Every structure is written in C-alpha cells, then in structure tokens.
Amino acid sequence: MKYEDIVHRCFRCGYCKLTGDYYDFNCPAYRKFMFETYSPGGRMWLIRAWLNGEIKNSERFQEIIYSCATCANCVEHCVFTFSEDLVNIFIAARGELVNKGIIPPTVRDYFKNISISGNPYKEPAEERGKWAEGTPVEEYKDQEYLFYIGDVGSYDERGKKIARAMGNLLIKTGLSMGILADKENSDGNEVRTLGEDGLFKYLAETNISLFKEKGIKKIITLDPHAFNAFKNDYPDLGGEFEVYHYTQILAPLMESGKMTLKDLKLRITYHDPCYLGRHNGEYDAPRRILRSIPGIEFVEMEQNRENAFCCGGGGGNFFTDILGGGEDSPNRIRVRQALDTGANIIAVACPQCAKMLDDAVKVEELEDRIEVLDIAEIVAKAMG
Amino acid sequence: MSDIYNALAGIVGENYVSYQPEELFFYARDPGLMPANSPDYVVLPKTSLEIQEIVRLANREKISIVPMGAGLALTGLVIPLKGGIVVDMKRMNKIIKVDERARYVIVEGGTSQGFLKSYLEKNYPRLRHSIPDAPPAATIASNVIIHGQGRLTQQYGFNSDMVSGLEVVLPSGEICNIGSPSISPDWFSKGAPLPDLSGLFLGWFGTTGIVTKVGLKLYPKKKIRDVEIFVTDNEDLVPDMIYEITHTEMVEDVLIFSQPLPMMFKDNHHVSFYLTGDTDEEIEFKRKIIWNALDGFIRNKDGGFMSIPPAMKPSLLEMPQTSASRLADVKKGGGFEYSGPIITVEKYPECSRKLVEMSSKYNLAYSGMVRIIDGGHCMMFGFAFTFNRADPDMMDRTRNALEEISEYVLKIGGVYWKPTVAEQKVAIERMDPNTRYLMKMIKDSLDPNGIMNPGNWEVN
Numbered sequence: 001m002k003y004e005d006i007v008h009r010c011f012r013c014g015y016c017k018l019t020g021d022y023y024d025f026n027c028p029a030y031r032k033f034m035f036e037t038y039s040p041g042g043r044m045w046l047i048r049a050w051l052n053g054e055i056k057n058s059e060r061f062q063e064i065i066y067s068c069a070t071c072a073n074c075v076e077h078c079v080f081t082f083s084e085d086l087v088n089i090f091i092a093a094r095g096e097l098v099n100k101g102i103i104p105p106t107v108r109d110y111f112k113n114i115s116i117s118g119n120p121y122k123e124p125a126e127e128r129g130k131w132a133e134g135t136p137v138e139e140y141k142d143q144e145y146l147f148y149i150g151d152v153g154s155y156d157e158r159g160k161k162i163a164r165a166m167g168n169l170l171i172k173t174g175l176s177m178g179i180l181a182d183k184e185n186s187d188g189n190e191v192r193t194l195g196e197d198g199l200f201k202y203l204a205e206t207n208i209s210l211f212k213e214k215g216i217k218k219i220i221t222l223d224p225h226a227f228n229a230f231k232n233d234y235p236d237l238g239g240e241f242e243v244y245h246y247t248q249i250l251a252p253l254m255e256s257g258k259m260t261l262k263d264l265k266l267r268i269t270y271h272d273p274c275y276l277g278r279h280n281g282e283y284d285a286p287r288r289i290l291r292s293i294p295g296i297e298f299v300e301m302e303q304n305r306e307n308a309f310c311c312g313g314g315g316g317n318f319f320t321d322i323l324g325g326g327e328d329s330p331n332r333i334r335v336r337q338a339l340d341t342g343a344n345i346i347a348v349a350c351p352q353c354a355k356m357l358d359d360a361v362k363v364e365e366l367e368d369r370i371e372v373l374d375i376a377e378i379v380a381k382a383m384g
Numbered sequence: 385m386s387d388i389y390n391a392l393a394g395i396v397g398e399n400y401v402s403y404q405p406e407e408l409f410f411y412a413r414d415p416g417l418m419p420a421n422s423p424d425y426v427v428l429p430k431t432s433l434e435i436q437e438i439v440r441l442a443n444r445e446k447i448s449i450v451p452m453g454a455g456l457a458l459t460g461l462v463i464p465l466k467g468g469i470v471v472d473m474k475r476m477n478k479i480i481k482v483d484e485r486a487r488y489v490i491v492e493g494g495t496s497q498g499f500l501k502s503y504l505e506k507n508y509p510r511l512r513h514s515i516p517d518a519p520p521a522a523t524i525a526s527n528v529i530i531h532g533q534g535r536l537t538q539q540y541g542f543n544s545d546m547v548s549g550l551e552v553v554l555p556s557g558e559i560c561n562i563g564s565p566s567i568s569p570d571w572f573s574k575g576a577p578l579p580d581l582s583g584l585f586l587g588w589f590g591t592t593g594i595v596t597k598v599g600l601k602l603y604p605k606k607k608i609r610d611v612e613i614f615v616t617d618n619e620d621l622v623p624d625m626i627y628e629i630t631h632t633e634m635v636e637d638v639l640i641f642s643q644p645l646p647m648m649f650k651d652n653h654h655v656s657f658y659l660t661g662d663t664d665e666e667i668e669f670k671r672k673i674i675w676n677a678l679d680g681f682i683r684n685k686d687g688g689f690m691s692i693p694p695a696m697k698p699s700l701l702e703m704p705q706t707s708a709s710r711l712a713d714v715k716k717g718g719g720f721e722y723s724g725p726i727i728t729v730e731k732y733p734e735c736s737r738k739l740v741e742m743s744s745k746y747n748l749a750y751s752g753m754v755r756i757i758d759g760g761h762c763m764m765f766g767f768a769f770t771f772n773r774a775d776p777d778m779m780d781r782t783r784n785a786l787e788e789i790s791e792y793v794l795k796i797g798g799v800y801w802k803p804t805v806a807e808q809k810v811a812i813e814r815m816d817p818n819t820r821y822l823m824k825m826i827k828d829s830l831d832p833n834g835i836m837n838p839g840n841w842e843v844n
Contacts, residue, residue: 008717008718008773008774009713009717011712011713011718011719011720012415013519014519015519015520015521015706018520018521019502021498021505022496022498022499022502022520023506033399035402035426036407036411036472037407054409055405055406055409058404058406060404060405060406079709080713082713326399
C-alpha cells in the first residue's frame, strides 16, 4: 500500500481529533462513534494491523476506514511531520480495499452508478443541464469561463436551486461564462477519495480532454469538491487550468461597489466547507462576500476556519451516508453549533454542505429558527 | 451475542458497546512498550449511573473492569491484563461547575486537559489549572489518579494534591463523594478537615473505584508568562541551581532538559524556569531576583543564561508542549517511552549520567526531561528514549534500557511514578511489610471480587 512506510509512525497522541485550541473533538467520525478506533490515530493503528495481518477485513473495519470524511482536521492539527499525508493514507487504505473488492455496498453502488450512468443518481446525462432551463445561462461556446456545476448541483433538488441562483448571478454581473450541460462529466473528487483511483483517472482524463477540446482555460466551480479536484489533482494528469471557486470570483465583484444590493436584516453564521477551507485555504472570500452585504450581522461559530467542524458529507459520505443517523451525526452537531451563535441563517458555499445541513435542520426540527442558504442564494436575495 | 454484551448494551446503548475485533485490538494496547492483552468488551458510558450499573454487572459476572481516560500513560496501566470490560470515559466530558471565587472546578471523569484549558481561557481568563505536558486529550481524572504533574507542580505539588473533591463509583457499585462534597455542596477540599479518604483512590490506577467526577483547584492566571533558560555543562551543580531558584519563590514551573541534538545542546543541562506576572514590572522584578540568585554560577563560569531564539520561545511557552509528543517521531518510528521516577533533586547528577550511559550502552536516542515538584522537595526525572515501532530490535533495546534504569532508580532512593505492572510488583516486594499489609486490607475490603483493573497494585 502507498504510505505503508508511514503508518507505524502514529503515536496516537490524539491532537488530530481536536480543534487547535483543544476546545472540542473535531473529527466528525470520532464525534459520532466515540470509539478510539474511529479517530485518525485509531485508523492508523488499524491500517497497520490490517496490513500486518493482525486483524482481518470486516464490515466494521470498512466502516472505520470509510467513515473518514476526509475533512483534513487531522492534517491541520497532527503535530508530526507526516501530518500532510494523513488523509492520503486513509484514501490509500480505501484503495487497497477497492483493489481487493471488499468495500461497503454503498461505496460499491456509488462506483457502479458513476461508471454506468456518469453520475451517482443514476440519472441520464441529458438531465444534467436541466437546472439551467428558464435561466439566461448558455452552453459553453467560447466564453471566458466554464461554469462547472458537478453532480450535486446538477441532479440534487437542493443543489439545483443553488446552481440556478449562482448561474443567474454570474450572468447578472456580466461575466462571460457557459456550462457544459449534458456534456458535463463527474469531476471525480469523491471517486478518488473513496479509493477508486482507476475510475478517477478515467474521469479526470475525459474531462481534461473535453476541456482542452473546447478551448477552456478558466473554470469557475459551484462545488468546492470539484474545485479541489481541478486545482490539485488534474494538473498531475495534464490538466492545467485557471480554477476558481465561485466565491473567489464573487468577492471582488461585491467589494467593487458596482453591484446594487439591498439591506438584508439577517444574522448570519458561515460554515466553512472542508474542500474550500482546510483543503484549499480559502476562508476569506466567502466572509468578504457576506460582510459586503448591507444590513447583515455576521457571527462566527466557535469552530470556524481551520477549526470548522465538518458537516459529515466529505470523502463520499454525502452519498454513502456512513456518518448519518443519530443525534451525534456531524451535520446535526454542526447545526446545533450554528444555533448557539443566535444566527437565523447558516451560510454555506457548497451544495453538499447545504444539503447535509438542510437535512439536519429538519431532523432537529429547527426550521422555524434557522435556515440554510448558500452564499449564492443570499447574494441573489440582496440583489432582489 | 453474549448475555454480558446484551446487558452492557442495555446500560449504555448498543452504539456504545463493542466486542468487535477492531476495538479489541486497539484497546488491548497503549502507545508504550507493554505487551498487549485484549479486553472482552469496550463500553462508552455517559453517566455515573451507567457506570454504577456496569460495576454491578461486573460483580455479578465476576468480570474485570478497566477504566480508561485517553490511555496515554505509556506504562500499560489501562491494558486489560485479565480481559474484561474497558470503560472508556470520554463521553463523560462535561464541565459541571466553576466556582470562580473559591477557585475550583468540577468536571466529569472523562473531561480532557485540553478542554478544561480552553474552557477556562474563554470563560474564566483569570483562572488556570496545572496542565501537564501530556497530549491535551489526556483526562483530568486519569492524570490525578496517576499522580500526574503539570505546569503548577513546582508551586503546588502533584496534580493529585490539587484535587478538591471526588465522586467515585466504588467496586461494589455505590456512588460515593469524597472530601467536602460528602457533606457540603462546595467542592473545596479532598479531605481536610475530615479524614482524607481521597488517598483510597488517588494513585491506585482505578483498582479501588472509578472516578466519575473530579473537583480540581484552580489558580490565578497572570497576564504575562515568560521563560528563561540557564545552561550549565556541569550536572553536579544542577541541584544547587535548583535550590537557589526555588528559594526565591519567584518561579512558576521549573524544568530541566538535556539531549544530544542539536549539537549546541550536547552535554548541557538546560534549567528552564517560567515567570508569570500581571505587569512588566512584576516580571522584571522576579527576573532580577533570579538573576541575582544565579549570579555566583555566572561569575564562576559554571553557567549562563541562554539566548532563546525567537522561533523557539512559542514552543517553550505552549501548554501542553507539543514537542513532548513530537519526541515520538525523532527516529521516524512513532514511539517513545520513559521511566520517570520521583526522586530528590540531589540525585540529578547521577541520574543524568545514568541516562547518558544507558543511551550509549543500548544505542538509543535519549532525552532527559525533569520537572521540579513542590518547591524542590523532589523531582520527576524522565529517562526518555525514542524508538521506531517498526524496528523490533530497537524496541527491545529500549525495554532493556528502561528495565535497567528501573532497577537503578530504586537503588538510589527513587520511587516509581506510574509504574508498569513489573515495577509495581517490585515496589510491593520492597515495601515496608506493614504498609503492604495495609494496602492489601484496603484493596480486599473495597474490591473483594478483585474486578477492578486486576493485575495492578495486586498485593498477594
């Protein structure tokens, strides 16, 4: 296994499962299950034991390995020099399970759906661009930017609303952009994090070819997961593009004062998506956008920026739901953390986070106290 | 599925009990060098009442119970030597009360050091506790149960001396308050003016009950904290230096470290002392007093103040010091272990020489980590070696070095701190027979079925 020469170096000291100020456990899988085995250190010791033959593959072992949301809290807080590789090690272990064909059924189904239908929803490709119907968003021809939506924004009802809001917004700002509609493919970020390296390479190479064929140089992504794949993984496969998350495009436009915004009397907190924040270091752009909207009172959650608590949807868990269920599921914990701020809006910048937190608000029966809105939706409101 | 599993699931809920091989593997070992032994079950209780039920079940079934904090003692104290139920306490992590004026806190038995530190910083910025340099996941309860030490130990003694009350589930299942909380709502004392029963639990490694709540004394937190390092290459003078520094009563913590690398540190003894104050004037006053106290050593060219590089200072001032954990990866192998006897400061020179001798004999990278306790009555001398977990030979050499040190420290008057089971046996053998008999009476009386962390502090 790749990284096999590192796994013995974990001291299991536990810095990895905490926030930087030690105020709380911040590993979503550990918070849910609370057995040490589900912490990053637990995984390290179990992976080593599995490689050494001291434990066997089992449903429990698979659950432990696949419960990692790849949120990178451990990467942020581990005190050792190999910290950068922690999530990579867990992904490599998943890769070993994939190669041996011993993975949870939900993970298997995810791969099957991607490879057969091109998306996890088993929907036809023609449906991909349907979200844009009735909007002025056009297909990509030779515009300056490709607006890449991703699976969740294309097929999930909640995601589609966000895609529409952002699509409309980009057009209103006068930005030259287009979408691939039914020609868009899965970006592969979750395929990679779930350990199917071969399928990921296939998806990435297909996308890279398509982008090059169409002369695409600049990409704006709706979803931080796609942003991460394009920015960090595609270059190694020959895909060098100028990649932005939409908040990075929107923030300077908002601050330019050229957009007419009305007052929004809202108390808003912001949930950092792991693939925008910890994985790519973008904490400021979403906050700059929110702070530039008149009337908004912005409040931080206790666990924010590098210490943000993951919604539990990362690393494929959005689709496999290994972290779902129960009052200690990460999305429910995160919503309660947001509620503690007194905010009435949880702003997000990721369709996966939006869906995860939306579901949690419903389960917690908090619909009359707090609402989840993507930043695109908030800005759309402010623009009237 | 066994009856015991079903009973445990009935107590804590099935999500919080496991007999799966993965949990049994992990909870069978700690990060140190002791041999593993598997539990039969691992449970994660949420309340004292759940623990009470678990203890009663264990008595009925005559099955062992091992309470566990973060499992970071390194000497195998939570390895379930006779199987049974490991009770992982970390779901019991609430801070129940802070009495700001009486300066104490009441925490649940699984509350971590890091959480308390952070909670106080956010809510009571004028209060602090004696945080150890163990990783922040270490729990308050387990630290006082092993007589841990922390940042205020030089001033106020072992962290267990700072306990201000306990709630304990006895081996027979009763929930018992110890100290002032036994007759008062206020948790200000673990004993005085009553008979001090806390000694029935502190230092016993969970063999006499499970601590489910801890009252802990808090202390003033000053606005400024700084560190100075006085360096000498003559270990024989270190006890004199410590005597002079502690005589001033001006310092918070006093540590001594020695290590062969980087080269500028080789053969030196670094006496680090920490100053606290609310104003620069206060700090400067204390600094001046200590400088004066050490002036003779400087004039005799026996030592001097080290110029601390700016990049090094944050690391010296952080609490807990992450460098203590990083020691584990010096050999890129994820392991370190130390023998940390409690011994008088006068024994520093010979301990220091022994550390270097053992390092050379067994070809190991060493670090000397010393903390002065209670104004200099004694010190914890940590003979620390880092090892590579993937190198069985290096692990054996580390074990052998520690065993030799273990023999040595008793000979020179030391007492084991958080001893391994083997060291506990040696300590019991060499103990005054009447003390041994008293320990046996206490243990037999409290835990007649021998279910509590058996193998530890066993007097036969």
